[in-house]
Amino acid sequence: MNDKTYRKNVGLIVLNPENQLLVCKRKDTKKWQFPQGGVDPNEKPIQAAYRELFEEVGISKKDVKLLKESERWYKYDLPVDYRHRAIDLKKFNGQSQKWFIFKSKYKLEINFMNDLHQEFDGYQWVSYWYPLSQIIEFKKPVYEKVLREFLPTYLKVVND
Numbered sequence: 734m735n736d737k738t739y740r741k742n743v744g745l746i747v748l749n750p751e752n753q754l755l756v757c758k759r760k761d762t763k764k765w766q767f768p769q770g771g772v773d774p775n776e777k778p779i780q781a782a783y784r785e786l787f788e789e790v791g792i793s794k795k796d797v798k799l800l801k802e803s804e805r806w807y808k809y810d811l812p813v814d815y816r817h818r819a820i821d822l823k824k825f826n827g828q829s830q831k832w833f834i835f836k837s838k839y840k841l842e843i844n845f846m847n848d849l850h851q852e853f854d855g856y857q858w859v860s861y862w863y864p865l866s867q868i869i870e871f872k873k874p875v876y877e878k879v880l881r882e883f884l885p886t887y888l889k890v891v892n893d
Contacts, residue, residue, distance in 0.1 A: 791844025
């Protein structure tokens, strides 16, 4: 992924012991999404994934097991009005995401306080396809593709 008009980003799916997925509510909105965040210069995507897990939702590397990394980067375009809201997105057409799915080793305590620019103010554990009914429209095609890619991994975990 070398297109400089798209910000490198990681998307994070976390399963709890009951195999439900973590979705978070964006602060001061009614919009839900999986945790995600930018990849810093010279940072590997997996390093960004663990950093963002801790910063955004308070989950440390020792709390989860990596199940799978997406086979490819998934791109989405940001609507123009969204680009102007966030200073770190102004120079980009959208984001290109590497996705990761993790399984928690035990019941997790979700904490939004590790992020100076707290993005979320609520969360819930939901069924596998439920996020498609709640996600903002411009991210929906990526969510659907990622959930389809990770479905065999999810089903293996559920059936083990």
